[in-house]
Amino acid sequence: MSSIIDTVIAHHQEHYPQSTDCALFASPGRINIIGEHIDYNGGTVLPAAIDKHIYICVSRNDDGIIRFISANHTETGEVAINNLYSPQTMTHAAHTWWVYPYGACVLSNIEFDYGLDFSFYSTLPVGAGISSSASITVGTLYALYSLYNKKIKNIDLALQAQKVEWDFAGVNCGIMDQMAIINGKKDNAIMLNTRSMDYSFIPVDTSAVRFVLVNSGVKHSLRESGYNDRRQECERALLMLKKAGFAINELCDCSVDDLIQIQTILPQTEYKRTCHVITENHRVSQFAQEIQYYNLSKAGELLYKSHESLSVYYEVSIPLIDEMVEWASSIDGVYGSRLMGGGFGGCTISMVALYAVEHFTGAIAQKFKKKENRTPEIYECSIGDGTRRIE
Numbered sequence: 001m002s003s004i005i006d007t008v009i010a011h012h013q014e015h016y017p018q019s020t021d022c023a024l025f026a027s028p029g030r031i032n033i034i035g036e037h038i039d040y041n042g043g044t045v046l047p048a049a050i051d052k053h054i055y056i057c058v059s060r061n062d063d064g065i066i067r068f069i070s071a072n073h074t075e076t077g078e079v080a081i082n083n084l085y086s087p088q089t090m091t092h093a094a095h096t097w098w099v100y101p102y103g104a105c106v107l108s109n110i111e112f113d114y115g116l117d118f119s120f121y122s123t124l125p126v127g128a129g130i131s132s133s134a135s136i137t138v139g140t141l142y143a144l145y146s147l148y149n150k151k152i153k154n155i156d157l158a159l160q161a162q163k164v165e166w167d168f169a170g171v172n173c174g175i176m177d178q179m180a181i182i183n184g185k186k187d188n189a190i191m192l193n194t195r196s197m198d199y200s201f202i203p204v205d206t207s208a209v210r211f212v213l214v215n216s217g218v219k220h221s222l223r224e225s226g227y228n229d230r231r232q233e234c235e236r237a238l239l240m241l242k243k244a245g246f247a248i249n250e251l252c253d254c255s256v257d258d259l260i261q262i263q264t265i266l267p268q269t270e271y272k273r274t275c276h277v278i279t280e281n282h283r284v285s286q287f288a289q290e291i292q293y294y295n296l297s298k299a300g301e302l303l304y305k306s307h308e309s310l311s312v313y314y315e316v317s318i319p320l321i322d323e324m325v326e327w328a329s330s331i332d333g334v335y336g337s338r339l340m341g342g343g344f345g346g347c348t349i350s351m352v353a354l355y356a357v358e359h360f361t362g363a364i365a366q367k368f369k370k371k372e373n374r375t376p377e378i379y380e381c382s383i384g385d386g387t388r389r390i391e
């Protein structure tokens, strides 16, 4: 840890040589073990924070300007504290990486009485579906509240970060990523009911399994992908079901048994989306049970089923990711594998027996290279703590 801290602080001081005292925060990325595209349909999801982070260093300045620089981007951003809400800045920021910390500053409702120099340093890959945007947004909000000594509940901070995505980045995302990132706990997944926002921790036995991500290298952007379309399709399906007499508030209020009737009501596209949502929600509770009783093979099967449903019914996969899941299923020691996150690119997540991790990474890299003529990035994830102050 200490060497990364030194690197991050050195990076900050190099860009802000006048800064004397800086506060340092770490905000993790997240994996999602199962429960995809149901966090905006009132479903229960099973994400976890991981040991890859965006580090946020911040120091005060006397010039009344908030600055954003990053070791991972050449473009820099700055905005005067007395001009924070200008429509021009919002429009300009919308297409830059610093839209997230900027949106966090605006929505935090903090009355800035001095400027701030922010620097970011990421060990989280961007566009890989492991929530770098939620990580930087949650992390910036956390840093602001900490600097200003303001108390905020984790849930309220998560909701503010979600609003940054909605209002500033134009992505109508659910609440899973933000809740996983702020509430993360080492070696535990978070079983989150996205309707009540209640959650409990599910221990993950890291001496038995590892979650390994393989990056397709196809960058996914939720803004440009069909993410918002999927959300609208679900909203349409919900309205149609309500009109047809279903007493429900969210699609996840329906049970798997309702699907026979639902098929007679909804047009094909809306039916397919609903079918994924309802069965995925069911799979999450099945998965939690299987994992609790150490039925790893049965739990893994549910991951394959989740993938099939995401690919065939929700239509958010791409041919390369389908192939990657297929390859994973042919490798010894793999319990299950599926597309992770919003889709249209990004990573697969595979549940691999600890003894087989090395074999898996070698074998999948080989298959990938043969097909794509490039070596994929592979991340062996440890499950870590949520956003926190380090120094």
Ligand code: GLA
Residues within 6 Å of the ligand: 035, 036, 037, 038, 039, 040, 131, 173, 174, 175, 176, 177, 341, 342, 343
């Ligand atoms: C993205 C969104 C989440 C969630 C997933 C799909 O990560 O930010 O809210 O909807 O996609 O499960």
